[in-house]
Amino acid sequence: MGMVYVGAGRNDGLREGSPLRVARLGAKGQYRVSFVSSKSAAAKADSLATLPVVGDSVEYTPVVDQPVAQATPSTGPVAGTPAPRVVAARSKGPRLRGRIGLRYLDSRDRDNGIDLKQPGIEALIDGPIAPGSAVGLAVDIRTRRTSLYRPGQEATSTGLTSVYQAALRLQAPRGPFRAVLGRQYAPTLAGVGLFDGLSIDVQRSGWAGGVMAGLAPAPGTMAVSSEIRQFGAYFQARNSGSKGARWSFTAGAIGSYASAGEVNREFGFIQATLFSPVVTAIALQEIDYNRGWKLAAGEKSLTPTSTYLSLNLNPVRAVSFNAGLDNRRNVRLYQDLSTPESQFDARFRMGMWGGAYFNFGKLRFSGDVRTNTVGGLDSLRTTAYSGMLSLDRITRVGFGIRLRATQYQTPGRGPGLFMSGAFRIAPGALGALELTGGSRQENGQVSSDRRWAGFNTELFIRRAWFAMLNYSREWGPTGATPTTDLIYAGLSYRF
Numbered sequence: 001m002g003m004v005y006v007g008a009g010r011n012d013g014l015r016e017g018s019p020l021r022v023a024r025l026g027a028k029g030q031y032r033v034s035f036v037s038s039k040s041a042a043a044k045a046d047s048l049a050t051l052p053v054v055g056d057s058v059e060y061t062p063v064v065d066q067p068v069a070q071a072t073p074s075t076g077p078v079a080g081t082p083a084p085r086v087v088a089a090r091s092k093g094p095r096l097r098g099r100i101g102l103r104y105l106d107s108r109d110r111d112n113g114i115d116l117k118q119p120g121i122e123a124l125i126d127g128p129i130a131p132g133s134a135v136g137l138a139v140d141i142r143t144r145r146t147s148l149y150r151p152g153q154e155a156t157s158t159g160l161t162s163v164y165q166a167a168l169r170l171q172a173p174r175g176p177f178r179a180v181l182g183r184q185y186a187p188t189l190a191g192v193g194l195f196d197g198l199s200i201d202v203q204r205s206g207w208a209g210g211v212m213a214g215l216a217p218a219p220g221t222m223a224v225s226s227e228i229r230q231f232g233a234y235f236q237a238r239n240s241g242s243k244g245a246r247w248s249f250t251a252g253a254i255g256s257y258a259s260a261g262e263v264n265r266e267f268g269f270i271q272a273t274l275f276s277p278v279v280t281a282i283a284l285q286e287i288d289y290n291r292g293w294k295l296a297a298g299e300k301s302l303t304p305t306s307t308y309l310s311l312n313l314n315p316v317r318a319v320s321f322n323a324g325l326d327n328r329r330n331v332r333l334y335q336d337l338s339t340p341e342s343q344f345d346a347r348f349r350m351g352m353w354g355g356a357y358f359n360f361g362k363l364r365f366s367g368d369v370r371t372n373t374v375g376g377l378d379s380l381r382t383t384a385y386s387g388m389l390s391l392d393r394i395t396r397v398g399f400g401i402r403l404r405a406t407q408y409q410t411p412g413r414g415p416g417l418f419m420s421g422a423f424r425i426a427p428g429a430l431g432a433l434e435l436t437g438g439s440r441q442e443n444g445q446v447s448s449d450r451r452w453a454g455f456n457t458e459l460f461i462r463r464a465w466f467a468m469l470n471y472s473r474e475w476g477p478t479g480a481t482p483t484t485d486l487i488y489a490g491l492s493y494r495f
Helices: 023-028 340-347
Strands: 003-006 019-022 030-036 041-045 097-109 114-128 135-149 156-170 177-186 193-203 207-215 228-238 246-258 263-275 279-289 302-316 319-326 351-360 363-373 382-394 399-410 414-425 431-442 450-461 465-475 484-494
Touching: 135 177, 340 414, 340 431
Parallel strands: none
Antiparallel strands: 003 041, 019 030, 030 041, 097 114, 097 484, 114 135, 135 156, 156 177, 177 193, 193 207, 207 228, 228 246, 246 263, 263 279, 279 302, 302 319, 319 351, 351 363, 363 382, 382 399, 399 414, 414 431, 431 450, 450 465, 465 484
Protein backbone atom coordinates (compact mmCIF):
# COMPACT_ATOMS: atom_id res chain seq x y z
CA MET A 1 0.00 0.00 0.00
CA GLY A 2 2.98 2.33 0.50
CA MET A 3 1.48 4.02 3.61
CA VAL A 4 3.78 4.69 6.56
CA TYR A 5 3.24 6.22 9.99
CA VAL A 6 5.83 8.49 11.63
CA GLY A 7 6.24 9.75 15.19
CA ALA A 8 6.16 13.45 14.35
CA GLY A 9 3.14 15.62 13.70
CA ARG A 10 1.71 19.12 13.66
CA ASN A 11 3.59 20.09 16.83
CA ASP A 12 6.84 19.25 15.03
CA GLY A 13 6.12 21.34 11.94
CA LEU A 14 4.46 18.77 9.65
CA ARG A 15 1.42 19.65 7.54
CA GLU A 16 -0.71 17.79 5.02
CA GLY A 17 1.25 17.70 1.78
CA SER A 18 4.66 18.04 3.49
CA PRO A 19 7.34 15.98 1.70
CA LEU A 20 9.30 13.40 3.74
CA ARG A 21 12.47 11.49 2.99
CA VAL A 22 13.47 8.33 4.84
CA ALA A 23 17.12 9.01 5.71
CA ARG A 24 18.26 5.38 5.46
CA LEU A 25 16.68 4.85 2.05
CA GLY A 26 17.90 8.07 0.44
CA ALA A 27 16.06 9.28 -2.63
CA LYS A 28 14.11 6.02 -2.99
CA GLY A 29 12.29 6.74 0.27
CA GLN A 30 10.18 9.71 -0.83
CA TYR A 31 6.82 10.18 0.90
CA ARG A 32 4.20 12.91 1.26
CA VAL A 33 2.03 13.51 4.35
CA SER A 34 -1.66 12.73 3.74
CA PHE A 35 -2.89 13.12 7.34
CA VAL A 36 -1.30 14.77 10.35
CA SER A 37 -2.18 14.88 14.05
CA SER A 38 -0.40 16.69 16.86
CA LYS A 39 2.27 14.01 17.43
CA SER A 40 2.05 11.63 14.48
CA ALA A 41 1.40 11.57 10.75
CA ALA A 42 0.47 9.18 7.94
CA ALA A 43 2.37 9.52 4.68
CA LYS A 44 1.91 8.00 1.25
CA ALA A 45 4.68 7.11 -1.17
CA ASP A 46 5.23 9.83 -3.77
CA SER A 47 6.44 7.14 -6.13
CA LEU A 48 7.61 3.51 -6.02
CA ALA A 49 9.28 4.01 -2.68
CA THR A 50 10.73 1.20 -0.60
CA LEU A 51 8.95 0.65 2.71
CA PRO A 52 10.95 1.76 5.77
CA VAL A 53 11.27 -0.22 8.99
CA VAL A 54 10.47 0.72 12.57
CA GLY A 55 13.25 2.96 13.88
CA ASP A 56 14.01 4.66 10.56
CA SER A 57 14.34 8.44 10.70
CA VAL A 58 12.77 10.86 8.24
CA GLU A 59 13.91 14.26 7.04
CA TYR A 60 11.52 17.13 6.42
CA THR A 61 11.25 20.91 6.42
CA PRO A 62 9.16 22.06 9.41
CA VAL A 63 6.48 24.71 8.98
CA VAL A 64 5.88 27.41 11.58
CA ASP A 65 2.36 28.79 11.99
CA GLN A 66 3.10 32.49 12.50
CA PRO A 67 3.24 35.50 10.16
CA VAL A 68 7.01 35.80 10.33
CA ALA A 69 8.84 32.49 10.33
CA GLN A 70 11.45 32.02 13.01
CA ALA A 71 14.32 29.53 12.78
CA THR A 72 12.84 27.12 15.30
CA PRO A 73 14.32 23.63 15.22
CA SER A 74 11.86 20.75 15.00
CA THR A 75 11.67 18.48 18.01
CA GLY A 76 10.38 15.01 18.72
CA PRO A 77 11.30 11.38 18.17
CA VAL A 78 11.66 11.88 14.42
CA ALA A 79 14.19 14.52 13.45
CA GLY A 80 13.89 17.08 10.68
CA THR A 81 16.47 18.10 8.15
CA PRO A 82 19.92 19.03 9.47
CA ALA A 83 19.53 22.59 8.12
CA PRO A 84 15.80 23.21 7.69
CA ARG A 85 14.48 26.06 5.62
CA VAL A 86 11.47 27.12 7.71
CA VAL A 87 8.48 28.22 5.64
CA ALA A 88 5.73 30.48 6.91
CA ALA A 89 2.30 28.89 6.80
CA ARG A 90 -0.45 30.60 4.88
CA SER A 91 -3.13 29.76 7.42
CA LYS A 92 -3.79 32.05 10.37
CA GLY A 93 -3.05 29.26 12.81
CA PRO A 94 -3.72 25.63 13.64
CA ARG A 95 -7.34 24.55 13.62
CA LEU A 96 -9.28 21.38 14.29
CA ARG A 97 -8.62 18.97 11.46
CA GLY A 98 -9.46 15.37 10.79
CA ARG A 99 -10.60 12.60 8.52
CA ILE A 100 -13.72 10.45 8.32
CA GLY A 101 -13.47 7.33 6.22
CA LEU A 102 -15.08 4.09 5.13
CA ARG A 103 -13.06 0.89 4.68
CA TYR A 104 -14.00 -2.49 3.24
CA LEU A 105 -12.00 -5.72 3.25
CA ASP A 106 -13.03 -8.93 1.49
CA SER A 107 -10.82 -12.04 1.66
CA ARG A 108 -12.04 -15.10 -0.24
CA ASP A 109 -10.52 -18.60 -0.16
CA ARG A 110 -11.59 -19.94 -3.55
CA ASP A 111 -10.47 -23.53 -2.93
CA ASN A 112 -12.32 -24.02 0.36
CA GLY A 113 -15.19 -21.58 -0.18
CA ILE A 114 -14.38 -19.50 2.91
CA ASP A 115 -15.24 -15.80 2.68
CA LEU A 116 -14.41 -13.05 5.18
CA LYS A 117 -16.06 -9.63 4.85
CA GLN A 118 -15.06 -6.70 7.01
CA PRO A 119 -16.61 -3.24 6.56
CA GLY A 120 -15.32 -0.49 8.81
CA ILE A 121 -15.52 3.19 9.72
CA GLU A 122 -12.71 5.40 11.01
CA ALA A 123 -12.70 8.89 12.49
CA LEU A 124 -9.58 10.93 13.24
CA ILE A 125 -9.73 14.42 14.74
CA ASP A 126 -6.87 16.54 16.05
CA GLY A 127 -6.13 20.15 16.88
CA PRO A 128 -7.23 23.01 19.14
CA ILE A 129 -10.94 23.16 19.91
CA ALA A 130 -10.82 26.76 18.59
CA PRO A 131 -8.06 28.65 16.71
CA GLY A 132 -5.52 29.89 19.24
CA SER A 133 -7.02 27.88 22.09
CA ALA A 134 -4.74 26.19 24.63
CA VAL A 135 -7.11 23.21 24.84
CA GLY A 136 -6.76 20.60 22.12
CA LEU A 137 -8.40 17.35 21.17
CA ALA A 138 -6.98 14.11 19.74
CA VAL A 139 -9.36 11.32 18.65
CA ASP A 140 -8.60 8.20 16.59
CA ILE A 141 -11.42 5.64 16.58
CA ARG A 142 -11.76 2.71 14.17
CA THR A 143 -14.68 0.31 14.18
CA ARG A 144 -15.26 -2.77 12.06
CA ARG A 145 -17.62 -5.69 11.73
CA THR A 146 -16.24 -9.07 10.67
CA SER A 147 -18.46 -11.69 9.04
CA LEU A 148 -17.15 -15.17 8.26
CA TYR A 149 -18.91 -17.50 5.82
CA ARG A 150 -18.09 -21.24 5.58
CA PRO A 151 -19.75 -23.84 3.33
CA GLY A 152 -22.41 -25.79 5.21
CA GLN A 153 -22.08 -23.67 8.36
CA GLU A 154 -23.99 -20.73 9.76
CA ALA A 155 -22.32 -17.38 9.19
CA THR A 156 -20.74 -15.71 12.23
CA SER A 157 -20.34 -11.97 12.80
CA THR A 158 -18.44 -9.99 15.42
CA GLY A 159 -17.95 -6.28 15.94
CA LEU A 160 -14.95 -4.44 17.33
CA THR A 161 -14.33 -0.77 18.06
CA SER A 162 -10.70 0.17 18.72
CA VAL A 163 -9.76 3.50 20.26
CA TYR A 164 -6.19 4.50 19.40
CA GLN A 165 -6.46 8.03 20.78
CA ALA A 166 -9.04 9.86 22.88
CA ALA A 167 -7.34 12.63 24.82
CA LEU A 168 -7.55 16.26 25.85
CA ARG A 169 -4.41 18.35 25.52
CA LEU A 170 -3.49 21.52 27.39
CA GLN A 171 -0.78 23.57 25.70
CA ALA A 172 -0.56 27.28 24.97
CA PRO A 173 0.23 28.03 21.30
CA ARG A 174 3.98 27.45 20.88
CA GLY A 175 4.24 27.12 24.67
CA PRO A 176 6.84 24.82 26.28
CA PHE A 177 4.45 23.09 28.71
CA ARG A 178 2.05 20.35 27.61
CA ALA A 179 -0.29 18.08 29.55
CA VAL A 180 -2.33 15.31 27.93
CA LEU A 181 -5.11 13.33 29.64
CA GLY A 182 -6.71 10.23 28.13
CA ARG A 183 -5.68 7.49 25.68
CA GLN A 184 -2.46 8.57 24.00
CA TYR A 185 0.90 7.54 22.57
CA ALA A 186 4.21 7.93 24.40
CA PRO A 187 6.73 8.02 21.51
CA THR A 188 9.58 9.43 23.63
CA LEU A 189 9.30 6.62 26.20
CA ALA A 190 10.63 3.42 24.63
CA GLY A 191 8.50 0.37 25.34
CA VAL A 192 5.34 2.15 26.50
CA GLY A 193 3.45 2.83 23.27
CA LEU A 194 -0.27 3.27 23.95
CA PHE A 195 -1.65 3.97 27.43
CA ASP A 196 -4.62 5.48 29.28
CA GLY A 197 -3.53 8.17 31.69
CA LEU A 198 -1.70 11.46 32.11
CA SER A 199 1.52 12.74 30.56
CA ILE A 200 3.31 16.02 31.22
CA ASP A 201 6.11 17.38 29.01
CA VAL A 202 8.30 20.45 28.99
CA GLN A 203 10.08 21.31 25.71
CA ARG A 204 12.92 23.86 25.66
CA SER A 205 15.44 24.71 22.94
CA GLY A 206 18.27 22.72 24.54
CA TRP A 207 16.44 20.15 26.62
CA ALA A 208 13.13 18.37 27.24
CA GLY A 209 11.67 16.25 29.99
CA GLY A 210 8.48 14.56 31.01
CA VAL A 211 6.60 12.05 33.14
CA MET A 212 3.65 9.72 32.57
CA ALA A 213 1.34 7.45 34.53
CA GLY A 214 -1.44 5.27 33.26
CA LEU A 215 -2.95 1.90 32.43
CA ALA A 216 -2.10 -0.46 29.58
CA PRO A 217 -5.10 -1.25 27.31
CA ALA A 218 -6.34 -4.82 27.22
CA PRO A 219 -4.57 -6.87 24.52
CA GLY A 220 -6.70 -7.61 21.49
CA THR A 221 -9.79 -5.55 22.35
CA MET A 222 -7.88 -2.39 23.39
CA ALA A 223 -10.50 -1.82 26.10
CA VAL A 224 -9.61 0.16 29.22
CA SER A 225 -8.07 -2.26 31.73
CA SER A 226 -6.63 -1.96 35.24
CA GLU A 227 -4.55 -5.14 34.96
CA ILE A 228 -1.25 -3.38 34.16
CA ARG A 229 -0.17 -0.02 35.58
CA GLN A 230 2.69 1.95 34.01
CA PHE A 231 4.87 4.81 35.21
CA GLY A 232 7.71 6.51 33.37
CA ALA A 233 9.95 9.54 33.10
CA TYR A 234 12.57 10.82 30.65
CA PHE A 235 15.06 13.63 30.13
CA GLN A 236 16.49 14.72 26.79
CA ALA A 237 19.47 16.95 26.02
CA ARG A 238 19.88 18.33 22.49
CA ASN A 239 21.57 21.11 20.62
CA SER A 240 19.44 24.20 20.05
CA GLY A 241 20.83 25.31 16.70
CA SER A 242 18.96 24.76 13.44
CA LYS A 243 22.03 24.55 11.21
CA GLY A 244 24.64 21.85 10.74
CA ALA A 245 24.60 18.63 12.70
CA ARG A 246 21.73 18.04 15.10
CA TRP A 247 22.05 15.64 18.03
CA SER A 248 20.03 14.48 21.01
CA PHE A 249 20.56 12.20 24.00
CA THR A 250 17.60 10.77 25.89
CA ALA A 251 17.53 8.72 29.09
CA GLY A 252 14.47 7.36 30.85
CA ALA A 253 12.97 4.68 33.07
CA ILE A 254 9.66 2.78 32.96
CA GLY A 255 7.96 0.58 35.54
CA SER A 256 5.09 -1.79 34.74
CA TYR A 257 3.14 -3.54 37.51
CA ALA A 258 0.24 -5.99 37.78
CA SER A 259 -2.92 -4.99 39.67
CA ALA A 260 -1.83 -7.07 42.69
CA GLY A 261 1.41 -5.06 42.93
CA GLU A 262 3.58 -7.71 41.31
CA VAL A 263 6.35 -6.48 39.04
CA ASN A 264 5.62 -6.94 35.35
CA ARG A 265 8.70 -5.16 33.98
CA GLU A 266 11.11 -2.47 35.16
CA PHE A 267 13.70 -1.09 32.77
CA GLY A 268 15.67 1.94 31.74
CA PHE A 269 16.66 3.12 28.28
CA ILE A 270 19.12 5.42 26.58
CA GLN A 271 18.81 6.77 23.06
CA ALA A 272 21.25 8.87 21.04
CA THR A 273 20.63 10.44 17.64
CA LEU A 274 22.81 12.38 15.20
CA PHE A 275 21.57 13.99 12.00
CA SER A 276 23.87 15.78 9.58
CA PRO A 277 24.15 16.08 5.78
CA VAL A 278 26.71 13.23 5.79
CA VAL A 279 25.87 11.04 8.81
CA THR A 280 22.59 9.82 10.28
CA ALA A 281 22.91 7.65 13.36
CA ILE A 282 20.42 6.25 15.89
CA ALA A 283 21.24 4.09 18.92
CA LEU A 284 18.72 2.70 21.41
CA GLN A 285 19.39 0.37 24.32
CA GLU A 286 16.99 -0.95 26.95
CA ILE A 287 18.27 -2.47 30.22
CA ASP A 288 15.90 -4.51 32.38
CA TYR A 289 16.10 -4.42 36.17
CA ASN A 290 15.05 -7.82 37.54
CA ARG A 291 13.95 -8.49 41.11
CA GLY A 292 11.53 -10.68 43.03
CA TRP A 293 10.14 -13.56 41.01
CA LYS A 294 12.42 -12.76 38.09
CA LEU A 295 15.55 -13.29 40.19
CA ALA A 296 14.03 -16.52 41.54
CA ALA A 297 13.53 -17.67 37.95
CA GLY A 298 17.26 -17.33 37.27
CA GLU A 299 17.47 -13.86 35.67
CA LYS A 300 20.40 -11.55 36.41
CA SER A 301 19.79 -8.27 38.23
CA LEU A 302 20.58 -6.21 35.12
CA THR A 303 19.90 -7.56 31.63
CA PRO A 304 20.50 -5.70 28.35
CA THR A 305 17.41 -6.39 26.26
CA SER A 306 16.23 -4.52 23.18
CA THR A 307 18.99 -2.98 21.07
CA TYR A 308 18.59 -0.90 17.94
CA LEU A 309 21.47 0.64 15.97
CA SER A 310 21.25 2.39 12.60
CA LEU A 311 23.99 4.19 10.67
CA ASN A 312 23.64 5.89 7.30
CA LEU A 313 26.55 7.58 5.47
CA ASN A 314 26.09 9.95 2.50
CA PRO A 315 29.63 10.80 1.32
CA VAL A 316 28.23 12.19 -1.97
CA ARG A 317 24.71 12.97 -3.13
CA ALA A 318 24.39 9.91 -5.37
CA VAL A 319 25.80 7.30 -2.97
CA SER A 320 24.86 6.19 0.53
CA PHE A 321 25.87 3.29 2.78
CA ASN A 322 23.84 1.87 5.66
CA ALA A 323 24.29 -0.67 8.42
CA GLY A 324 22.42 -1.63 11.54
CA LEU A 325 21.38 -4.06 14.25
CA ASP A 326 17.87 -4.77 15.55
CA ASN A 327 17.12 -7.39 18.19
CA ARG A 328 13.96 -5.85 19.64
CA ARG A 329 11.62 -8.64 20.64
CA ASN A 330 8.32 -7.01 19.74
CA VAL A 331 7.53 -4.00 17.61
CA ARG A 332 3.85 -3.12 17.19
CA LEU A 333 2.83 -1.91 13.75
CA TYR A 334 -0.58 -0.74 12.61
CA GLN A 335 -1.24 -1.86 9.03
CA ASP A 336 -4.47 -1.34 7.14
CA LEU A 337 -3.55 -4.17 4.81
CA SER A 338 -0.71 -6.70 4.85
CA THR A 339 0.88 -7.77 1.57
CA PRO A 340 3.13 -10.77 0.81
CA GLU A 341 6.08 -8.35 0.60
CA SER A 342 5.37 -6.65 3.95
CA GLN A 343 4.87 -10.03 5.65
CA PHE A 344 8.14 -11.35 4.21
CA ASP A 345 10.11 -8.28 5.30
CA ALA A 346 8.63 -8.44 8.81
CA ARG A 347 10.31 -11.84 9.25
CA PHE A 348 13.68 -10.28 8.46
CA ARG A 349 13.34 -7.30 10.79
CA MET A 350 15.51 -8.74 13.54
CA GLY A 351 19.22 -9.16 12.88
CA MET A 352 22.15 -7.28 11.35
CA TRP A 353 22.31 -5.67 7.94
CA GLY A 354 24.50 -3.60 5.66
CA GLY A 355 24.11 -2.23 2.18
CA ALA A 356 24.62 0.53 -0.37
CA TYR A 357 22.32 2.73 -2.42
CA PHE A 358 23.03 4.58 -5.67
CA ASN A 359 20.91 7.38 -7.09
CA PHE A 360 21.37 8.62 -10.65
CA GLY A 361 18.36 10.86 -10.98
CA LYS A 362 15.37 8.82 -12.04
CA LEU A 363 17.41 5.59 -12.05
CA ARG A 364 18.20 4.04 -8.67
CA PHE A 365 19.54 0.72 -7.49
CA SER A 366 20.63 -0.76 -4.18
CA GLY A 367 21.82 -3.94 -2.51
CA ASP A 368 22.09 -5.22 1.04
CA VAL A 369 22.77 -8.32 3.10
CA ARG A 370 20.99 -9.41 6.29
CA THR A 371 22.07 -12.12 8.67
CA ASN A 372 21.26 -13.69 12.06
CA THR A 373 17.57 -12.94 11.64
CA VAL A 374 15.27 -14.65 14.15
CA GLY A 375 11.83 -13.34 13.21
CA GLY A 376 9.94 -16.60 12.86
CA LEU A 377 10.76 -20.24 12.25
CA ASP A 378 11.15 -19.79 8.50
CA SER A 379 13.86 -17.12 8.91
CA LEU A 380 15.81 -18.56 11.87
CA ARG A 381 19.58 -18.08 11.32
CA THR A 382 18.86 -16.96 7.75
CA THR A 383 21.26 -14.96 5.58
CA ALA A 384 19.53 -12.93 2.88
CA TYR A 385 20.95 -10.97 -0.08
CA SER A 386 18.70 -8.37 -1.71
CA GLY A 387 18.90 -6.12 -4.74
CA MET A 388 16.51 -3.48 -6.05
CA LEU A 389 16.27 -1.47 -9.26
CA SER A 390 13.81 1.35 -9.94
CA LEU A 391 13.12 3.80 -12.74
CA ASP A 392 10.67 6.44 -11.66
CA ARG A 393 8.53 9.36 -12.86
CA ILE A 394 9.48 9.49 -16.50
CA THR A 395 7.27 10.99 -19.23
CA ARG A 396 4.22 13.15 -18.46
CA VAL A 397 2.17 10.24 -17.14
CA GLY A 398 4.67 9.55 -14.34
CA PHE A 399 5.68 6.11 -15.51
CA GLY A 400 7.71 4.06 -13.03
CA ILE A 401 8.95 0.53 -12.52
CA ARG A 402 10.47 -1.25 -9.51
CA LEU A 403 12.12 -4.69 -9.36
CA ARG A 404 13.31 -6.44 -6.21
CA ALA A 405 14.95 -9.84 -5.61
CA THR A 406 16.02 -11.50 -2.34
CA GLN A 407 17.96 -14.76 -2.15
CA TYR A 408 18.10 -16.37 1.29
CA GLN A 409 19.43 -19.57 2.86
CA THR A 410 17.83 -21.28 5.86
CA PRO A 411 19.66 -24.29 7.41
CA GLY A 412 17.67 -27.46 6.96
CA ARG A 413 15.24 -25.94 4.50
CA GLY A 414 17.39 -25.12 1.48
CA PRO A 415 17.69 -21.87 -0.47
CA GLY A 416 14.80 -19.53 -1.12
CA LEU A 417 14.10 -16.81 -3.65
CA PHE A 418 11.74 -13.87 -3.19
CA MET A 419 10.95 -11.64 -6.18
CA SER A 420 8.54 -8.73 -6.58
CA GLY A 421 7.85 -5.97 -9.06
CA ALA A 422 5.58 -3.02 -9.69
CA PHE A 423 4.59 -0.87 -12.64
CA ARG A 424 3.14 2.55 -11.81
CA ILE A 425 1.48 5.42 -13.64
CA ALA A 426 0.93 8.64 -11.66
CA PRO A 427 -0.33 11.51 -13.85
CA GLY A 428 0.15 14.60 -11.71
CA ALA A 429 -1.95 15.12 -8.58
CA LEU A 430 -4.96 13.18 -9.89
CA GLY A 431 -3.95 9.81 -8.50
CA ALA A 432 -2.07 6.68 -9.50
CA LEU A 433 -2.44 3.19 -10.92
CA GLU A 434 0.00 0.47 -9.88
CA LEU A 435 0.26 -3.13 -11.07
CA THR A 436 2.07 -5.48 -8.68
CA GLY A 437 3.21 -9.09 -8.61
CA GLY A 438 5.81 -11.46 -7.27
CA SER A 439 6.72 -14.92 -6.07
CA ARG A 440 8.39 -16.74 -3.20
CA GLN A 441 9.97 -20.16 -3.68
CA GLU A 442 11.84 -22.43 -1.27
CA ASN A 443 13.50 -25.65 -2.39
CA GLY A 444 12.10 -28.59 -0.44
CA GLN A 445 9.27 -26.53 1.08
CA VAL A 446 6.46 -26.61 -1.45
CA SER A 447 3.92 -25.39 1.11
CA SER A 448 5.89 -22.12 1.43
CA ASP A 449 5.81 -21.34 -2.31
CA ARG A 450 3.64 -18.36 -3.21
CA ARG A 451 2.76 -16.25 -6.23
CA TRP A 452 0.63 -13.11 -6.34
CA ALA A 453 -0.55 -10.41 -8.70
CA GLY A 454 -2.85 -7.43 -8.40
CA PHE A 455 -3.33 -3.70 -8.74
CA ASN A 456 -3.69 -0.56 -6.61
CA THR A 457 -5.60 2.56 -7.62
CA GLU A 458 -5.66 5.93 -5.87
CA LEU A 459 -7.80 8.95 -6.69
CA PHE A 460 -7.60 12.43 -5.17
CA ILE A 461 -10.77 14.53 -5.55
CA ARG A 462 -10.36 18.26 -4.88
CA ARG A 463 -7.90 17.55 -2.07
CA ALA A 464 -10.69 16.82 0.44
CA TRP A 465 -11.71 13.39 -0.90
CA PHE A 466 -9.49 10.36 -1.32
CA ALA A 467 -10.56 7.02 -2.80
CA MET A 468 -8.58 3.82 -3.19
CA LEU A 469 -9.07 0.28 -4.43
CA ASN A 470 -6.67 -2.65 -4.01
CA TYR A 471 -7.07 -6.11 -5.49
CA SER A 472 -4.66 -9.05 -5.31
CA ARG A 473 -4.74 -12.80 -5.92
CA GLU A 474 -2.35 -15.15 -4.12
CA TRP A 475 -1.88 -18.77 -5.08
CA GLY A 476 0.54 -21.69 -4.78
CA PRO A 477 1.00 -25.35 -5.70
CA THR A 478 -2.26 -27.24 -6.12
CA GLY A 479 -3.29 -28.91 -2.89
CA ALA A 480 -0.64 -27.11 -0.83
CA THR A 481 -1.72 -23.47 -0.91
CA PRO A 482 -5.28 -22.21 -1.48
CA THR A 483 -6.02 -19.51 -4.01
CA THR A 484 -7.04 -16.33 -2.20
CA ASP A 485 -8.62 -13.15 -3.57
CA LEU A 486 -8.22 -9.99 -1.52
CA ILE A 487 -10.12 -6.73 -2.06
CA TYR A 488 -9.48 -3.62 0.00
CA ALA A 489 -11.33 -0.37 -0.72
CA GLY A 490 -11.60 2.95 1.04
CA LEU A 491 -13.16 6.40 0.78
CA SER A 492 -12.26 9.25 3.11
CA TYR A 493 -13.06 12.91 3.55
CA ARG A 494 -10.46 15.24 5.07
CA PHE A 495 -11.33 18.52 6.73
